[in-house]
Amino acid sequence: MNKKTILNQTHHDLGARMVPFGGWEMPVHYGSQIEEHHAIRRHAGMFDVSHMQIIDLKGSDCKRYLRHLLANDVGKLKSTGRALYSCMLNSQGGVIDDLIVYFMDETWYRIVVNASTAQKDLGWIMEQVGVFGIDVLPRSDLAMIAVQGPKAIELTLPLLNEELHEAAAELKPFSAVWDPSWFIARTGYTGEDGFEILLPQSDCVALWNDLADAGVRPCGLGSRDTLRLEAGMNLYGQDMDETTTPLVSGLDWTVALKPEERSFIGREALEKQKKEGIHQQLVGLVLDGRGILRSHQKLFVGDKQIGEITSGSFSPTLERSIALARIETGSPHGFDVEMRGKHLPVKVVKYPFVRHGKLATEL
Amino acid sequence: MSNTPDGLKYAKTHEWVKDNGDGTVTVGISDHAQELLGDLVFVELPEAGSDVAAGDEIAVVESVKAASDIYSPLSGKILGVNDVLNDAPESINDSPYEEGWLFTLKVADKSELDALMDADAYAKHAQDEEH
Missing domain, CATH: 3.30.1360.120 (Probable tRNA modification gtpase trme; domain 1)
Structure with missing residues (x-):
């Protein structure tokens, strides 16, 4: 039900x-x-969007707790009312969820997480409380x-x-x-x-x-x-999930590795991944021909698969199909998508595709 | 409630068939189907002249959200396709039984028509599927 x-x-x-x-x-x-x-x-x-889960965190350790829990740094929030987008990672650096956190006051932060992951998130958030002096209040x-x-x-x-x-x-x-x-x-x-x-x-x-x-x-x-x-915004469960890190999901800008002394969950895994080399990246795609790009369609250079579409649809503003895709870094800027057994050329473009009603990339 | 005109035949897979009385039929998708799919944005039509068997996947319609295969409700030869849909796939949403037709077919075996549902049976089938 x-x-x-x-x-x-x-x-x-x-x-x-x-x-x-x-x-x-x-x-x-x-x-x-x-x-x-x-x-x-x-x-x-x-x-x-009432299905999304609002959670209030209250207590004197709120800030310390969130600086441990989140890959982005709530220390950046200097004045009350400011908001921050962040991923919440597991210890392997995989994304448990993405969320927005609001700084209400020194002893109160509010976070909003996805509906489909709400129970999992709450479980994880409670589990990490440990010795921190905070209350977790689902709203x-x-x-x-x-x-x-x-x-x-x-x-x-x-x-x-x-x-x-x-x-x-x-x-x-x-x-x-x-x-x-x-x-x-x-x-x-x-x-x-x-x-x-x-x-x-x-x-x-x-x-x-x-x-x-x-x-x-x-x-x-x-x-x-x-x-x-x-708008080029990731969707949890499609563009990233527990098996992918922010670094291969176009979300490196949301990971605060500085200051170096801040230890957050997933940090070690991300630093290791960075050191060993990032082999995948998220890119924007446009299909010039007819058809609609869909998630899980495979991408090829010749007969070698170099990636997969993570989110694809018809863009009503651009009147053509666009997508986000995870591909091997260093792939050429022209490759094919496999659609119903046929290979069609797609073009890599910068995203966001559209901002404030206008084209925001070069097609 | 979606519209299910009398006088047409319907397939379980939501295609409608209009008997043109000259050994040919016109085929499209039902109002119920277009409603389920939402705004259509792309149509891949079969090739005129090709031979098809009942149940073959011969076309694709895609809405913003999903792609859906179209199955040939009957065996025969494709006579013509509705090229207008290449530029105006939304015709299927606006007028599924008139402007939104997909293709015409020369029927190989007229008895196959009897195996399709009438409007009442299809309306019930569509409703059952919904729940």
């Missing part, structure tokens, strides 16, 4: 196609995934709406109370403000500007309806995937 978010009935009433996702029943689209994608690139759209009482797009902030602000309105209007990217019940972060997973709003479940349906009345389009997880792929 899949779990249901507080917006479940709202999605049904809107005619959403509901699918199982990470143990939840979630909307994949409300009619057209492509139109929802364009709504976010051109105007504003919203996702119910299943909160719901979460992501409002994204060039008009997202403008349309959301009037729906906030006066104090939050003022503070949220001043927010810099990757930072958050809150009051005792609502939490507004200028973060997202689409390559567009916008807010992610964490709020009590009892307020959630009303906010969703108010946003809809303001012209924010309900969007399903289908468009969320094409938007994040165009």
